[in-house]
Amino acid sequence: MTTEGPDPSTYRIPSLARRLVVAALIAVALLVFIVIVPFELLTRLSGFGIITPLAATTVVGAGVVITGFAVARHILKPTRAYGPVSIAGSAFGLAYLYFISRNASAMIQSHDATVTLTYGTVFLLLVVVPMLNLAAAVTTTVEDVQHPGERLPFDYPA
Amino acid sequence: MSRVARAFRVTAIVALVVIFVYVGVAVYSASKLRGSGNSMGSGNHGNNNGNNNGNNNNNNGNGNGGTTTVGPNDSLIYSTSVNLTNPGFLPINSIQVTAVVTMPGGPVLARGGSPAMSIAPGATQAIPISFTLPPLSASGPAALLVTHDAVLPMAFWINVTYASVFGVAVNMTSNFSWGAPFAGLNATVGTPTPEGNGTVALPLTVSFQNHAKFSDVGTITASIRSSSGQVCATPSLSLNVPNGQSFNQSQTLYISPSCNPSGGSVLLSFQGPQLQIALPAEPIP
Numbered sequence: 001m002t003t004e005g006p007d008p009s010t011y012r013i014p015s016l017a018r019r020l021v022v023a024a025l026i027a028v029a030l031l032v033f034i035v036i037v038p039f040e041l042l043t044r045l046s047g048f049g050i051i052t053p054l055a056a057t058t059v060v061g062a063g064v065v066i067t068g069f070a071v072a073r074h075i076l077k078p079t080r081a082y083g084p085v086s087i088a089g090s091a092f093g094l095a096y097l098y099f100i101s102r103n104a105s106a107m108i109q110s111h112d113a114t115v116t117l118t119y120g121t122v123f124l125l126l127v128v129v130p131m132l133n134l135a136a137a138v139t140t141t142v143e144d145v146q147h148p149g150e151r152l153p154f155d156y157p158a
Numbered sequence: 159m160s161r162v163a164r165a166f167r168v169t170a171i172v173a174l175v176v177i178f179v180y181v182g183v184a185v186y187s188a189s190k191l192r193g194s195g196n197s198m199g200s201g202n203h204g205n206n207n208g209n210n211n212g213n214n215n216n217n218n219g220n221g222n223g224g225t226t227t228v229g230p231n232d233s234l235i236y237s238t239s240v241n242l243t244n245p246g247f248l249p250i251n252s253i254q255v256t257a258v259v260t261m262p263g264g265p266v267l268a269r270g271g272s273p274a275m276s277i278a279p280g281a282t283q284a285i286p287i288s289f290t291l292p293p294l295s296a297s298g299p300a301a302l303l304v305t306h307d308a309v310l311p312m313a314f315w316i317n318v319t320y321a322s323v324f325g326v327a328v329n330m331t332s333n334f335s336w337g338a339p340f341a342g343l344n345a346t347v348g349t350p351t352p353e354g355n356g357t358v359a360l361p362l363t364v365s366f367q368n369h370a371k372f373s374d375v376g377t378i379t380a381s382i383r384s385s386s387g388q389v390c391a392t393p394s395l396s397l398n399v400p401n402g403q404s405f406n407q408s409q410t411l412y413i414s415p416s417c418n419p420s421g422g423s424v425l426l427s428f429q430g431p432q433l434q435i436a437l438p439a440e441p442i443p
Contacts, residue, residue, distance in 0.1 A: 112332070118325035125177050125323070129170045136166035143160065154160035 005149030011156045013078045023074040027067050035063035045106060053103040062096045069093075078152060083141025090134035097127045184321035187246025187279075191320075224287075226371040228432040232293035236270075236334075236371075243282040248321035250277040255287050257314040259334050267291060267300055267310060294339070294435045303336055305343045305438060307369050310334040337369030337401070345380060345424040345440040350413075357412040360419065364395055364426070365406040374399040376430030382411065382442070385421035390414070 014022075042056045069089030076082045101123035107116045143151055224238030244250050256271040270289020277283040294304050302308065316328040348361035362382070368374045375398045382390045390413040399405045413419070419442050426437035 113328065113330040116327040116329075118327070119323065121323040121325075122177070122181050126174070129174045129177075132166045132170035132173065136163040136170070139163040139166065140160075143163070151160040151163075154164075 006153050010153040010158055012158045013152065013156050016075070019075050019077070023071040026074055027071050030067040030070055031063065034066060035060055038063065049108065051107040051109070053105060054100065062092075062099075066093055066096065077155065080144045080148060083137055083144050086137030087134060087141060090130045090137050093130035094127055094134065097123045097130060101127070180321075181323065184248055184323060187244075187248045188320055188324065190245045191243070191250075224371075228372070229290055232433055232435070234291040234294070235288055236268075236291065237286065237288040239284045239286045241282055241284050242277060244277040244279060247279050249279055251319040251322055252276055253285060253316070253318045255285065255314060255316050257287065257289050257312060259289060259291070259310050259312045261300070261302075262308065262311060271314070294433075301438070303338060304435060305338050305340050305366070307338050307341055308336045310336055337371060339368055339370035339372070339374055339435070340366040340428070340437060341369040342366055343426070343437060343440075345426055347382065347419055347424060347442045350419065352415065353412065356415065358415050360391070360411045360413050361408060362393060362411055362424070363406070363408040365404070366399075367404045368399040368401050370401055373401060374405070374428070374430070376428055376433070378437070379427050379429065381425040381427075382413070382419050383422045383425065384417050384419055387422075388417050390417035390419050390422070 038059045039056050042052060042054060042059060045052060046056075066089065069085065069092060072085050073082060073089060076085055101120040104120040104123055105116055105118045107114060140151065224236050227235045227237065229235040240255075242250070242253065252274050253276070254272055254274040257269070258266055259268040259270075261267050268289045268291045270287070272285050272287045275283060275285060291303075292298070292300050294300060310333065312332045312334040314330055314332070316326075316330075318326040318328075320326065343366040344364070346363045346365075348363070351359045353359050360382070362380060364378060364380065376396075378395045378397060379392060380395070381392050384390055391411045393409055393411050395407055395409065397405055397407070422442045424440040424442060426440065428435045428437055
């Protein structure tokens with residue numbers, strides 16, 4: 001059994017600066033889709049008198065955390081920290097989606113009627129995504145422990 | 159192992175796309191849903207198990223556009239239906255209506271609703287809604303409904319599951335207009351007049367309006383009693399009063415001079431082919 005990594009000529013790790021730029025782009029995209037859009041949506045719904053148990057601050061906070069994990073994953077991808085960070089990010093995403101599924105409702109009230117829309121099942125279905133990502137992260141973590149650096153030619157082919 | 163990890167990630171992306179597409183289609187389909195008001199109309203007009211020539215149902219009475227039939231044990235079953243069209247691509251998995259009618263500020267009068275039904279994509283389904291009113295009687299919480307119209311508070315809940323992922327719960331309050339079958343019932347006993355043959359002539363007038371959604375067909379029996387409870391006479395009046403019509407009929411009774419109805423009462427009861435109602439007693443001045 002060898003502890004040596006793969007031949008460095010078989011992979012090409014992007015520079016930290018390049019990874020930071022890409023991570024920033026990922027952060028912008030994620031902040032738009034999981035922070036700004038949901039925040040605006042919840043705020044507008046509230047303006048129309050539609051009541052939802054999801055607090056805008058919760059959505060913003062969780063979105064920022066998920067974005068942070070995504071940024072960290074990308075920057076740390078060439079390192080052994082990638083797997084554990086991915087596990088943490090996926091676990092957080094899974095817990096967040098489950099939390100949303102339990103609070104996914106919107107209620108409209110008038111003087112003689114109340115209409116409640118529930119859409120938690122959509123988020124329960126989406127839970128499969130972080131679960132698969134979690135499986136990928138565990139696999140990567142195990143691989144990094146057993147065969148350090150072996151995935152680098154696969155992740156960053158020369 | 160890198161390939162395994164990548165396979166997991168690719169599967170996750172595919173799952174994400176599939177779920178987004180499905181939810182998008184479901185939202186689009188839901189936007190196409192159309193409902194229409196109650197539509198039963200005269201669907202079972204006048205047909206109570208084929209042997210009812212009296213308690214016909216009519217929709218041109220007052221109220222909510224449904225029909226009323228006589229159920230077991232003289233209960234009244236109010237029925238209507240709502241048509242719902244599902245022109246989308248995905249099914250309405252379940253739709254169920256629950257309704258509760260209460261007396262004004264008082265106890266629950268009737269419960270009912272619809273069975274849980276599903277509507278396939280592209281189909282139109284009539285959702286039958288019915289609730290059972292207790293037997294009409296001169297006593298109990300529904301006693302007023304025999305002779306008085308009423309606007310009864312009604313609450314109903316609609317639960318819908320659409321495309322297996324969306325749930326809609328609607329809770330509404332409304333009013334149910336009740337038309338009394340013997341509205342303004344009045345039994346008047348006139349002044350007794352001695353007759354030459356040793357009897358006393360006693361005029362009796364019974365009047366009311368039928369505001370119910372069914373016809374009053376049958377017999378009203380009056381029991382005229384003295385203040386001590388002695389039965390002076392028990393005349394019967396045949397009647398056939400369609401909904402919305404008035405009834406006013408007088409009859410002269412000949413009673414024994416020993417039975418003085420002054421201060422007594424008139425006990426009325428209605429008996430039809432399917433419906434028996436004990437009517438409120440009327441005092442005799």
